[in-house]
Amino acid sequence: MEEQSKINAYYLGKTYPLYTKVDSSIKKITIEWDGKAFICISPQEGEIDINNAIKSFYTKSSKKLIENRLKLYQPYFKVKYKSFSIETHQDKWGSCSSKKHLTFHWKLAMFPLNAIDYVVVHELCHLMHMNHDRSFWRLVGKVYPKYKEVMDILGTGKIR
Numbered sequence: 001m002e003e004q005s006k007i008n009a010y011y012l013g014k015t016y017p018l019y020t021k022v023d024s025s026i027k028k029i030t031i032e033w034d035g036k037a038f039i040c041i042s043p044q045e046g047e048i049d050i051n052n053a054i055k056s057f058y059t060k061s062s063k064k065l066i067e068n069r070l071k072l073y074q075p076y077f078k079v080k081y082k083s084f085s086i087e088t089h090q091d092k093w094g095s096c097s098s099k100k101h102l103t104f105h106w107k108l109a110m111f112p113l114n115a116i117d118y119v120v121v122h123e124l125c126h127l128m129h130m131n132h133d134r135s136f137w138r139l140v141g142k143v144y145p146k147y148k149e150v151m152d153i154l155g156t157g158k159i160r
Contacts (some may be wrong), residue, residue, distance in 0.1 A: 009038050009054065011061075013112030013153075020048070031057035061109040062086045069113075069120040070102075076143045079127040093119045093154055096126035111153060118150040 008015040011033065018031075018038040022045050031053045032039045038057075042048045063086050074080060084102040089095065094104045102123045108116050121144040129136035140147050 010110035011038070012109070013115070018050075029053040033057070033061075055106060058109045059086050059106040062104060062106050065109060065113075065116055066104050066120060069117055070124070073117070073121055073124055073143065076121075077124050077127060081124065081127060094123040096123045096130070098130065100127060114146070115150050115153045118144055118147050119154070121147070 007018050009018045010016075016037050018040055020040045020042060022043070023041050024043055026041060026043045029040060029042045029048055029050060029052070031050070032041065040048070040050050040053060066084065066086070070081065070084065079100070081096075081102050082100040084104065086106050087103045089103070089105050092105070093108060094102065096102050104119065104123070108119060122140060125136055125139045125143070128139060
């Protein structure tokens with residue numbers, strides 16, 4: 001039996017209710033997404049800590065989303081990234097290493113797709129320009145012209 005939603009969770013820029021359900025056959029708390037709401041399935045009744053479960057959901061979701069967005073935008077670039085991962089950064093949404101490894105913050109799944117696209121394009125541009133000079137921003141604007149509109153959604157223009 002599902003309980004009434006007491007909290008909401010963000011997904012792709014919108015808020016959705018989060019319901020809880022008990023299933024004693026499982027070992028740990030999990031989060032499922034049915035397209036309209038989140039369902040938190042817990043092995044026991046009572047007060048639960050969903051933080052790890054929600055982080056795990058967002059991490060898996062971000063990985064799938066970003067993998068698809070990288071496939072979409074990679075053809076715009078002559079240089080290819082080698083790998084990518086989903087991580088917890090203290091102060092940035094993404095990064096690009098000199099070894100062409102891209103990292104993205106797991107919380108990106110909470111934001112609208114256009115914000116995710118901007119971060120993906122931003123990091124792909126670093127494959128060609130490892131700084132934020134004029135040519136870097138020209139390339140960002142060429143591949144993703146509406147990037148300035150999206151920067152406010154993320155709360156920062158400084159993504160490394």
